[in-house]
Amino acid sequence: MTSNVFIDGGVGTTGLEIRDRLNDRAEFALVSLEEDKRKVLAARSEAINSADFVILCLPDEAAKEAVSLIENPATRVIDASSAHRTAPDWVFGFAEFRKGQREKITEARFVSNPGCYPTGFLGLVAPLVASGLLPVDWPYSVNAVSGYSGGGKDLIARFADESNIGARSYGLNLQHKHMPEMKRHAGLAHDVVFAPMVVRAYRGMLVEVPLNLAAMGVGAGAGDLIAALEGHYRDSKIVSVTDGDGINELLLSENDPPTDRLELFVFANDQGDQVRLVARLDNLGKGAAGNAVQCLNLMAGLDETAGLRL
Numbered sequence: 001m002t003s004n005v006f007i008d009g010g011v012g013t014t015g016l017e018i019r020d021r022l023n024d025r026a027e028f029a030l031v032s033l034e035e036d037k038r039k040v041l042a043a044r045s046e047a048i049n050s051a052d053f054v055i056l057c058l059p060d061e062a063a064k065e066a067v068s069l070i071e072n073p074a075t076r077v078i079d080a081s082s083a084h085r086t087a088p089d090w091v092f093g094f095a096e097f098r099k100g101q102r103e104k105i106t107e108a109r110f111v112s113n114p115g116c117y118p119t120g121f122l123g124l125v126a127p128l129v130a131s132g133l134l135p136v137d138w139p140y141s142v143n144a145v146s147g148y149s150g151g152g153k154d155l156i157a158r159f160a161d162e163s164n165i166g167a168r169s170y171g172l173n174l175q176h177k178h179m180p181e182m183k184r185h186a187g188l189a190h191d192v193v194f195a196p197m198v199v200r201a202y203r204g205m206l207v208e209v210p211l212n213l214a215a216m217g218v219g220a221g222a223g224d225l226i227a228a229l230e231g232h233y234r235d236s237k238i239v240s241v242t243d244g245d246g247i248n249e250l251l252l253s254e255n256d257p258p259t260d261r262l263e264l265f266v267f268a269n270d271q272g273d274q275v276r277l278v279a280r281l282d283n284l285g286k287g288a289a290g291n292a293v294q295c296l297n298l299m300a301g302l303d304e305t306a307g308l309r310l
């Protein structure tokens with residue numbers, strides 16, 4: 001059976017990446033709007049209500065507007081924006097981060113794709129908090145760098161126009177929109193302190209959580225954290241866990257190829273009581289389009305890795 005898929009915002013950065021992953025798939029037929037219709041409310045409404053699956057690749061306000069247009073009770077939605085990531089009636093679309101989440105996505109009508117940075121943070125921290133190895137009441141810090149495609153068409157244009165920008169630290173008011181999602185889905189008592197930066201690479205990100213386990217009063221050491229993450233992700237074809245011993249650097253290149261993988265690393269001092277938990281991923285892959293296609297596969301009852309870049 002072929003399912004109709006409408007990507008609202010289909011010519012934006014994330015929309016094009018999703019299209020790329022679905023183009024050769026016989027299970028899905030893409031519904032498209034002509035250039036002069038793609039922002040016309042009536043045309044979007046018709047496409048939304050004729051589709052089996054709608055993937056929203058829009059700014060938050062336009063994503064909320066798209067949801068308000070749904071009249072067909074059979075239409076199922078994956079929202080790539082941050083509009084519904086902490087909404088109680090939406091399923092958080094991160095299949096691997098918690099036991100039972102994959103099954104919830106499979107059955108869901110409304111799925112919210114995680115943010116790219118939260119995918120790294122939650123992939124590292126949520127299983128360790130859930131298992132009791134890390135405390136819920138610690139004020140976690142998250143240092144992260146992202147490729148500039150993370151900011152969509154506007155930031156891509158800015159990095160093209162202002163060729164002297166090498167790196168841009170931002171989120172300096174400590175109110176980045178990803179903070180509620182990280183706190184909520186890791187089950188934390190406090191907001192995280194989030195320090196994001198964009199660098200002159202098109203895609204890719206490194207998301208780091210540094211922890212002084214000894215000062216935190218955590219009894220577990222680096223080896224325990226690695227073992228817990230390895231156990232949690234043992235069956236995943238998408239998420240890998242690597243003991244960072246012997247690795248001296250992690251690189252992002254200016255033009256890395258797309259990947260839908262999520263790589264988790266645990267670096268430690270010799271005593272194993274100070275660690276740097278690091279996630280490497282593609283903001284447009286597992287951080288956006290790859291994850292949306294994984295959710296679509298699950299919702300359509302297909303192999304979750306079909307069409308992914310692994």
Ligand SMILES: NC(=O)C1=CN([C@@H]2O[C@H](COP(=O)(O)OP(=O)(O)OC[C@H]3O[C@@H](n4cnc5c(N)ncnc54)[C@H](OP(=O)(O)O)[C@@H]3O)[C@@H](O)[C@H]2O)C=CC1
Pocket residue numbers: 008009010011012013014015038039040056057058059060062080081082114115116149150151152153154283284287288
């Ligand atoms: N880029 C990334 O790495 C990630 C992005 N996301 C999220 O995905 C969503 C899309 O981001 P991204 O692809 O980067 O953004 P882009 O700006 O690259 O693309 C957004 C697209 O939406 C279109 N659009 C805007 N308003 C409307 C509207 N009212 N009706 C129809 N189309 C509209 C834009 O049109 P026009 O072309 O005319 O501007 C554009 O094509 C955002 O919510 C973003 O936060 C999530 C994770 C990672």
Ligand SMILES: CC(=O)N[C@@H](CCC(=O)OP(=O)(O)O)C(=O)O
Pocket residue numbers: 080081082114115116117146147148149150151152155177178196198
């Ligand atoms: C580099 C850059 O600007 N990144 C974006 C996040 C991209 C992303 O994850 O999109 P969502 O916000 O929809 O999750 C930002 O920090 O706002």
